[in-house]
Amino acid sequence: MDDVGLIRGTLAGRREDFDVLVERYQKLLYGFVYRLIADHAQTDDIVQMTFLQAYTHLGQFAGRASFKTWLHQIALNQVRAARRGQRRHEQVPMEEVTESSLHQAQVAAGAALDGGTGNSGWRPVLESLIADLPLRQRSVVTLRIFSDLPFKDIALAVGITENSAKVNYHHAITRLRQWLREDEV
Amino acid sequence: MNRWRCRRYRISLVDCAAGRPAGPERQRLERHLAHCPACARNLAALRELPAIFQRSTVADPGEEFWLRQRREISRAVRNLPEPRWAVPLAAWLERLYQRPWRAAFTAAAAALVALTVYRVAEPPPASQHTPRDLAALDSGSLAMLHDFMEALAPDEGESQSHPADEDMLLAALSIHDLVGANALPEVPQAGDLNEEELEVIGNLIGGMG
Numbered sequence: 001m002d003d004v005g006l007i008r009g010t011l012a013g014r015r016e017d018f019d020v021l022v023e024r025y026q027k028l029l030y031g032f033v034y035r036l037i038a039d040h041a042q043t044d045d046i047v048q049m050t051f052l053q054a055y056t057h058l059g060q061f062a063g064r065a066s067f068k069t070w071l072h073q074i075a076l077n078q079v080r081a082a083r084r085g086q087r088r089h090e091q092v093p094m095e096e097v098t099e100s101s102l103h104q105a106q107v108a109a110g111a112a113l114d115g116g117t118g119n120s121g122w123r124p125v126l127e128s129l130i131a132d133l134p135l136r137q138r139s140v141v142t143l144r145i146f147s148d149l150p151f152k153d154i155a156l157a158v159g160i161t162e163n164s165a166k167v168n169y170h171h172a173i174t175r176l177r178q179w180l181r182e183d184e185v
Numbered sequence: 186m187n188r189w190r191c192r193r194y195r196i197s198l199v200d201c202a203a204g205r206p207a208g209p210e211r212q213r214l215e216r217h218l219a220h221c222p223a224c225a226r227n228l229a230a231l232r233e234l235p236a237i238f239q240r241s242t243v244a245d246p247g248e249e250f251w252l253r254q255r256r257e258i259s260r261a262v263r264n265l266p267e268p269r270w271a272v273p274l275a276a277w278l279e280r281l282y283q284r285p286w287r288a289a290f291t292a293a294a295a296a297l298v299a300l301t302v303y304r305v306a307e308p309p310p311a312s313q314h315t316p317r318d319l320a321a322l323d324s325g326s327l328a329m330l331h332d333f334m335e336a337l338a339p340d341e342g343e344s345q346s347h348p349a350d351e352d353m354l355l356a357a358l359s360i361h362d363l364v365g366a367n368a369l370p371e372v373p374q375a376g377d378l379n380e381e382e383l384e385v386i387g388n389l390i391g392g393m394g
Contacts, residue, residue, distance in 0.1 A: 058268040126241040145235045166199040177230035
């Protein structure tokens with residue numbers, strides 16, 4: 001059954017339909033939130049809160065975007081709220097990214113661009129580079145690359161215009177490229 | 186590289202990496218790319234990096250974790266009140282007002298209010314009754330209309346119908362419209378009418394003479 005059918009079922013009192021929605025989007029939301037905050041326990045909390053908020057406000061789901069987009073929007077709001085509560089634990093500014101970690105990332109990305117070596121050691125490095133992006137760029141990149149949302153929906157989820165979403169995406173990719181291939185700039 | 190000019194192509198580069206745009210915009214971009222290695226590199230990154238990053242996956246916390254999380258969400262959901270279909274009117278209005286055409290909506294609402302006020306304040310239009318309206322009246326209403334007419338013009342003598350009376354009856358029907366729907370059962374005396382009403386009635390009757 002598609003999302004709309006499950007939403008209607010939930011609103012008609014079939015809570016088991018909502019369980020299906022949870023199972024459908026649980027891992028996607030976990031990945032999205034984890035990439036934004038890089039903390040397993042907090043990600044768990046935020047994913048649970050996201051689903052509870054979605055359930056509570058399901059009657060207000062207007063269907064302007066997909067249910068998947070709506071969930072990401074709620075999750076992002078939860079992340080922002082969590083970050084406000086712990087502003088001191090922001091991401092590491094670029095100045096603090098060490099030479100050695102950059103070199104490690106460049107080697108890793110070079111291996112990946114050359115087709116990969118089967119060594120999964122570069123994956124955490126790429127993750128850490130995404131984690132170094134400012135929150136808005138990180139959100140846009142994560143929604144685009146990992147959640148496969150169109151820019152129109154990314155704009156809705158992040159609360160910006162579609163063009164702004166594209167510009168943020170451009171900045172993020174350019175910055176990642178610079179971090180990976182500093183010698184080309 | 187001209188940074189100012191490159192800024193104009195940021196959105197086009199993103200679109201191009203996703204297989205858009207087509208037409209003149211694409212041609213402009215290609216002309217720019219031919220002379221701008223920085224944007225060409227950015228376009229390559231926009232095409233290649235997503236695929237690379239897609240291969241980096243978040244560590245899977247394991248099936249036990251997913252099951253436990255689903256159970257906790259399910260349990261919490263069952264302790265919450267059921268969600269309802271209804272979109273609250275206030276929220277609906279708020280969304281409506283956030284649309285780009287909210288100015289038009291506001292103007293239309295103001296016009297509607299103004300029209301309503303005008304319609305309420307405006308006196309009811311003079312009715313244009315025809316003999317058919319008289320024919321449609323039942324005998325009781327017709328008798329009351331005769332009484333009504335006599336109360337307004339007691340000196341007219343006999344109240345028997347004759348051709349001239351039809352005009353009087355139509356005038357009386359118009360006056361009835363003027364003084365209100367309850368006027369027929371409670372036949373007003375001339376003394377019950379205020380000066381304005383008397384003037385209107387006088388004009389109506391006088392105009393037919």
